[in-house]
Amino acid sequence: MDNLKKKYSIVNSQSSIVRVGVFVCDCGSNIAGVVDVPAVVEYSKGLPGVVFADEGKWSCSVDALADMQESIKEQNLNRVVIASCTPRTHEPLFKQTVKEAGLNPYLLEFVSIREQVSWVHMGVPEEATQKAKDLVKMGVAKAILLEEGEEIRLPVGKDCLIIGGGMAGMSAALNIADQGFNAYLVEKSDALGGILNQVLTVTHDHIKMPAANIVKAKRELVDAHPNIHVYTNAEIASVEGYIGNYKVVLNANGDQADLNISTVIVATGMRQIEPEKGAFQYGNDPRVVTQLQLEGMLKRGELSDAKDVVIINCVGSKNEERGCCSIGCHVSVKNAQILKALNKDRNVHILYRDLSMVKNEQIHLQGAKGTGVKFIRFPDSRYPEVAQGEAGLSVNVHDILLGREIEIPADLIVLTVGFTGDETMDDVRGLLKVSANSEGFFQERHIKLGPLDFPADGVSLCGCAKNPKTLKESCEEGIGAAMRTSIPMKNGFIEADGIVAEIDLSLCNSCSICWKRCPYGAIKVGEDKRPEVIKALCKGCGLCAADCPKECITIVHYTDEQLLAQVEAALEENPDKKILGFVCHWCALGGVDMAGVSRLQYPTNGRLIRVMCSARVPIKLIERAYELGAGGVLVAGCEFPTCHYITGNYACESRIKRAKKKLAKKGYDADNLWLTWCSAADGPKFANVMRDMVKELGLSK
Amino acid sequence: MNDSILIIGAGIAGINAALNAAEYGNKVYLVDDTASIGGMMARLDKTFPTNDCSICIEAPEMYEVDNHPNIEILTNTEVRKVKKKEGGFNVKLVQKARFIDPEKCTGCGACIEACPVSIPDEMDGKISGLRKLVYMPFPQAVPNVAVIDPDCRYGNMRENGACVGGCVVDCSQCRECPIALCVKACIDEGKDAVRLWQSNKNLKLDVKSIIVATGIMDAKPPTGLHGYDVADNVITYTQFERLMNAGGPTEGHIIRPSDGKPAKKIAWLQCAGRGLDHGIPYCSKVCCMVATKQTIITKEHDASVETSVFYNDLKAYGKGFWAFYQKALENGVRYVRARPYDVFEDSETKNLTIRYEGLETGKLMEEEVELLVLSTGLVPSDRNKRLAKTLKIELDKFGYFKENDPLMAPLETGVDGIYLCGGATGPIDISESVVQATAASMRAVL
Structure with missing residues (x-):
């Protein structure tokens, strides 16, 4: 594509003449009460490329939308600029409208003159009108360069690989298979059931069930299902590809299997952390065991004579390295009750720091207390000590309530230790290119709203591979993960917005940074080291573009030249009084909108350009704004750690540091470049930044 | 075949169930009895343990719901009758009048400006947030349509200066209103969307399955509990959440209700009211991390503010929770294992003295603070009882919905085709709600 030709002759990719239509909304008096809308319409008509401009009382009303479609057809418009409220709420509506008028929806540009102008500059109608004109001019400048886009589809089949045959994995497999899809269930050991195979009983509310019965019931369902293919003693040799297109090689029971896989569920579970040898005499004395060892002993009936049992909780947990083990309190109370039930004369002590029992688990706590289990709290900083004496073991503990040390004789000591991810986890991580946290568990896409996903499409996560969980929680996660992977399998494809990365290979030096940095696995590198964007997987954040040392990556619909056109339009007149702002769509623009909704009044100097992520802002555009004499430049992104694209704001932060150095080297005042992190709730912050910039940079007069 | 799904409750659980089922290809009716989707999460400032801004991450999902071709949002709507039939349910619902035509309203706010009466916003409690009688539930509300307080329309707000309600005939008798200022303001804007004479609407749906996602409520402390409702500067943890929210009534300034001055010394009392008569008998799971979040944010606003958390057992059970607690300690938050037994107000300074063990x-101690926050825990939604009856499913002894076989068939109820998720099942955090919602949607589409 010849960029220069495109820019100067205003000819689009279809080689037809660009015909821009501008629709300016009054929003009743919301906009028209402050901004001189007829003047903005007249002004628009004089802008290059514009062949039609109109005022609408309520552009989003059904009648106005019909009129707009009429105008698009009559005037043969091939670009549309809407100047009205905010794209965050109304862009989908207008996109749909132009689409129904036969225009590609990517040829629409949205200009916000309510939230960014009339609501925040109420007392200064002339300046507000001037700003509205500038924003429309910027919108038109970009619109001219817009190109048709399309949703990109990638076909997805109906074969799901589930790694891990514990309760989460089996739950996932059953739900996948019930839809008629194939579930390939891969288990490293010789039997399904996972860590539950090591457990004696499971309790929930008033229910108490032998773990073996639960595993058996689930296993029978799995075995009987024609769509579930179980591989035991299996290990994954290799995984190549991406959603809809995985080639997986397994070694199972000595045989090799080659599978074509559409989606993947990771359910690799967890393992108990072996206590340090010698800690609490573990390893020195066979009477010191872990909870899972105790469950094994109970299962085998090896526990006839222990009279004094001491359970020590939080062993190796809640310290500098590791957090709460999540399930230890529950497990210790459950097992204490079993010990009591087997022999009511047995003394059972639970030594604890905090009792982390919620809602119905409280029932068990009361039950344990009722059967005579003794609870002793020790201070966070003074763990009990275990001594081997002639008479046997004894535990010395500082009882907080008594305020002194006490000694408890013991012939069995049970350590409630923490858990970490399964030992296959590092291999799986490498095979699927997913990440883990410092405690050895997989890291989900978003801790709140993406709990079952990895960033890459088509790979889900569930159960104890994520964090220790109860049986019920693991099963829920397995079912949920089945849903997440079933959506593309049911639809037969995944679809991505047309806003995707594009790499100019003529400038690329094959450094592979883009491939490494992409959180979505959307860039692949071939044997020739040349990167290629898998468009259907790309989310369009621009993280790769931000980190590319050659600056040769651009984002469709937010191309460098489109953004440049906006910068130049914004700074054509009185640049020294203007603040050129780049705001991210998800949070910062939300903060801008919030300032608008709250009618916070701030100076009119800002000219904002929307980008999907703050990481998208290239240094060369900032430099260009300086060259053009901008009074100030602002980059605004999501507050840490919120980022719609996981770590875009971090990338932005380091890029702005580089930008500042570069600017200073060129003799510019790097202090005129501001960076702010603004949440979508924080209208006051955005308004304050505008006020502060105007004040500190002396832009008021 | 009818494959549509009814989701009752449009908080973060309902929203996620809806998005998953709709993406899967099923038609979804997302019902909420309030005027906007969003639920409790929309009222939060931040989410633990990452301090993600709550509305920043929820609003995009709300807009997605709004724009999804497979999802129909029914706000202000209650489920009245559910009849099981072959392969699904017949459902009767009532859409309560919002007195605004949602097709015409653009959320411009002209009516709100015109309304002469401000009343305390339920969302903010005693921290002095106000709303008009015609109002938006919150700035990012979906649908972005105003709603009129029924009290105004039924003439109950005349004493407060309401412009309507003094007529000889009821609003339902008229088809236009010459006196209501909101009606006039809307007509002046050229919209004419205010419909004071609007009445409730009956709806009927045929659905394949039902997901109950009615959520959870924060417990209101009884009068006198640690000085609540007696002393000015005792507030609940949800009120504090609004106080620290930049989008809240104080723009995020943490000030005292008594004098509006910044609170420089704040204490949190955990498990407030738990185990007492009429108190909550169980641990609500989230309050420890909520308090931890609130102290960290308070310190971020102003590092010189002294913050203390009086607690018994620290519940840091989830992923990243312990590190979050460590972060609070590093930031200078004080955690005191204590059993508070009395709170006194200084009649002059309005400060509060906490007496605790x-x-x-083992010592009896005293501490004076300027603002006291009660972590009162979570209780079942007050709609559960009626809904359980309508759906013919059971509640547990606390008032949460009961699963039939929680270990083998989680989230399924006694009625085939009705599933549970989120706060409907018990105290829960956001990510667990999302997990359950996703799982419930899987069961519901199968």
Whole structure:
């Protein structure tokens, strides 16, 4: 594509003449009460490329939308600029409208003159009108360069690989298979059931069930299902590809299997952390065991004579390295009750720091207390000590309530230790290119709203591979993960917005940074080291573009030249009084909108350009704004750690540091470049930044 | 075949169930009895343990719901009758009048400006947030349509200066209103969307399955509990959440209700009211991390503010929770294992003196603070009882919905085709709600 030709002759990719239509909304008096809308319409008509401009009382009303479609057809418009409220709420509506008028929806540009102008500059109608004109001019400048886009589809089949045959994995497999899809269930050991195979009983509310019965019931369902293919003693040799297109090689029971896989569920579970040898005499004395060892002993009936049992909780947990083990309190109370039930004369002590029992688990706590289990709290900083004496073991503990040390004789000591991810986890991580946290568990896409996903499409996560969980929680996660992977399998494809990365290979030096940095696995590198964007997987954040040392990556619909056109339009007149702002769509623009909704009044100097992520802002555009004499430049992104694209704001932060150095080297005042992190709730912050910039940079007069 | 799904409750659980089922290809009716989707999460400032801004991450999902071709949002709507039939349910619902035509309203706010009466916003409690009688539930509300307080329309707000309600005939008799200022303001804007004469609407749906996602409520402390409702500067943890929210009534300034001055010394009392008569008998799971979040944010606003958390058992059970607690300690938050037994207000300064027994020392201690926050825990939604009856499913003894076989068939109820998720099942955090919602949607589409 010849960029220069495109820019100067205003000819689009279809080689037809660009015909821009501008629709300016009054929003009743919301906009028209402050901004001189007829003047903005007249002004628009004089802008290059514009062949039609109109005022609408309520552009989003059904009648106005019909009129707009009429105008698009009559005037043969091939670009549309809407100047009205905010794209965050109304862009989908207008996109749909132009689409129904036969225009590609990517040829629409949205200009916000309510939230960014009339609501925040109420007392200064002339300046507000001037700003509205500038924003429309910027919108038109970009619109001219817009190109048709399309949703990109990638076909997805109906074969799901589930790694891990514990309760989460089996739950996932059953739900996948019930839809008629194939579930390939891969288990490293010789039997399904996972860590539950090591457990004696499971309790929930008033229910108490032998773990073996639960595993058996689930296993029978799995075995009987024609769509579930179980591989035991299996290990994954290799995984190549991406959603809809995985080639997986397994070694199972000595045989090799080659599978074509559409989606993947990771359910690799967890393992108990072996206590340090010698800690609490573990390893020195066979009477010191872990909870899972105790469950094994109970299962085998090896526990006839222990009279004094001491359970020590939080062993190796809640310290500098590791957090709460999540399930230890529950497990210790459950097992204490079993010990009591087997022999009511047995003394059972639970030594604890905090009792982390919620809602119905409280029932068990009361039950344990009722059967005579003794609870002793020790201070966070003074763990009990275990001594081997002639008479046997004894535990010395500082009882907080008594305020002194006490000694408890013991012939069995049970350590409630923490858990970490399964030992296959590092291999799986490498095979699927997913990440883990410092405690050895997989890291989900978003801790709140993406709990079952990895960033890459088509790979889900569930159960104890994520964090220790109860049986019920693991099963829920397995079912949920089945849903997440079933959506593309049911639809037969995944679809991505047309806003995707594009790499100019003529400038690329094959450094592979883009491939490494992409959180979505959307860039692949071939044997020739040349990167290629898998468009259907790309989310369009621009993280790769931000980190590319050659600056040769651009984002469709937010191309460098489109953004440049906006910068130049914004700074054509009185640049020294203007603040050129780049705001991210998800949070910062939300903060801008919030300032608008709250009618916070701030100076009119800002000219904002929307980008999907703050990481998208290239240094060369900032430099260009300086060259053009901008009074100030602002980059605004999501507050840490919120980022719609996981770590875009971090990338932005380091890029702005580089930008500042570069600017200073060129003799510019790097202090005129501001960076702010603004949440979508924080209208006051955005308004304050505008006020502060105007004040500190002396832009008021 | 009818494959549509009814989701009752449009908080973060309902929203996620809806998005998953709709993406899967099923038609979804997402019902909420309030005027906007969003639920409790929309009222939060931040989410633990990452301090993600709550509305920043929820609003995009709300807009997605709004724009999804497979999802129909029914706000202000209650489920009245559910009849099981072959392969699904017949459902009767009532859409309560919002007195605004949602097709015409653009959320411009002209009516709100015109309304002469401000009343305390339920969302903010005693921290002095106000709303008009015609209002938006919150700035990012979906649908972005105003709603009129029924009290105004039924003439109950005349004493407060309401412009309507003094007529000889009821609003339902008229088809236009010459006196209501909101009606006039809307007509002046050229919209004419205010419909004071609007009445409730009956709806009927045929659905394949039902997901109950009615959520959870924060417990209101009884009068006198640690000085609540007696002393000015005792508030609940949800009120504090609004106080620290930049989008809240104080723009995020943490000030005292008594004098509007910044609170420089704040204490949190955990498990407030738990175990007492009429108190909550169980641990609500989230309050420890909520308090931890609130102290960290308070310190971020102003590092010189002294913050203390009086607690018994620290519940840091989830992923990243312990590190979050460590972060609070590093930021200078004080955690005191204590059993508070009394709170006194200084009649002049309106400061509060907490008397407590230090659990690690056994000593009786006193501490004076400027603002006291009660972590009162979570209780079942007050709609559960009626809904359980309508759906013919059971509640547990606390009032949460009961699963039939929680270990083998989680989230399924006694009625085939009705599933549970989120706060409907018990105290829960956001990510667990999302997990359950996703799982419930899987069961519901199968």
